[in-house]
Each structure stands twice: as C-alpha cells, then as structure tokens.
Amino acid sequence: MKKPLRNQEIVWRIEKRRQSEALDALEAGRDVDELGTVTLIQAGVMHQLNLVGGMVWERCDGHRTVEDIVDDLAGEFDVERGVLKNDVEIFINDLLQKGWLTDG
Amino acid sequence: MKKYAKPRVIGSSNVH
Numbered sequence: 001m002k003k004p005l006r007n008q009e010i011v012w013r014i015e016k017r018r019q020s021e022a023l024d025a026l027e028a029g030r031d032v033d034e035l036g037t038v039t040l041i042q043a044g045v046m047h048q049l050n051l052v053g054g055m056v057w058e059r060c061d062g063h064r065t066v067e068d069i070v071d072d073l074a075g076e077f078d079v080e081r082g083v084l085k086n087d088v089e090i091f092i093n094d095l096l097q098k099g100w101l102t103d104g
Numbered sequence: 105m106k107k108y109a110k111p112r113v114i115g116s117s118n119v120h
Contacts, residue, residue, distance in 0.1 A: 053111035
C-alpha cells in the first residue's frame with residue numbers, strides 16, 4: 001500500500017487566504033476547481049494546487065496510505081468514495097511521475 | 105458536505 005511522501009526539495013505553503021476564499025465560495029455553492037490554494041516551488045518553477053489537490057498534498061506525510069487520505073476527504077466532500085478514490089489515485093500517480101511525491 | 109472538485113495542478117509559471 002502506497003504511503004506517498006512529499007519531495008523534501010519542494011518549497012510549498014498553504015495560501016490561507018485563498019484557502020478560506022475557496023471554502024467560502026463552496027459554502028456559497030460556487031465552483032472552486034480553478035482556485036489555487038497551495039503554492040509549490042520546484043526547481044524555480046511555481047505551481048498551484050486547487051483545494052482538494054492541496055488537501056491531498058498536505059496529507060502526503062509518508063505515514064498515511066492513499067486509503068487514509070481518501071477516508072479523510074470522503075467525510076468532507078459530497079462525492080462517492082469510489083469516485084474520490086479514483087481521482088486521488090490518479091492525482092497522486094501524476095505527482096509521483098513528476099517526482100513531487102515519492103512512495104514513502 | 106462541500107461541493108466536490110477533482111484534485112489537480114493548476115497553472116505553472118517560472119518564478120524568474
């Protein structure tokens with residue numbers, strides 16, 4: 001079972017203001033798919049993750065399995081667990097390929 | 105429960 005871990009060379013932070021904007025927008029029923037809430041800097045290039053991406057990233061501490069992360073988020077969002085698990089696995093695999101995560 | 109959107113990377117740009 002994978003326990004994804006963030007690459008230690010990546011500088012990142014949660015943009016608290018953006019994250020709270022995203023949460024407010026969700027409360028208002030708006031879509032926050034495009035709103036960046038976590039900034040990553042890797043090899044001089046800046047990237048952003050959207051709300052759910054950032055929540056997955058935060059939880060990639062090398063101790064939690066993908067299942068643990070899915071369980072955590074399934075309680076927060078209105079989504080079928082199977083759909084969420086599939087999306088999270090695709091996202092994590094993408095980041096593993098980019099080298100942003102390692103399999104801890 | 106919050107409305108769900110897929111986790112993804114949005115936008116990448118050079119810092120310098």
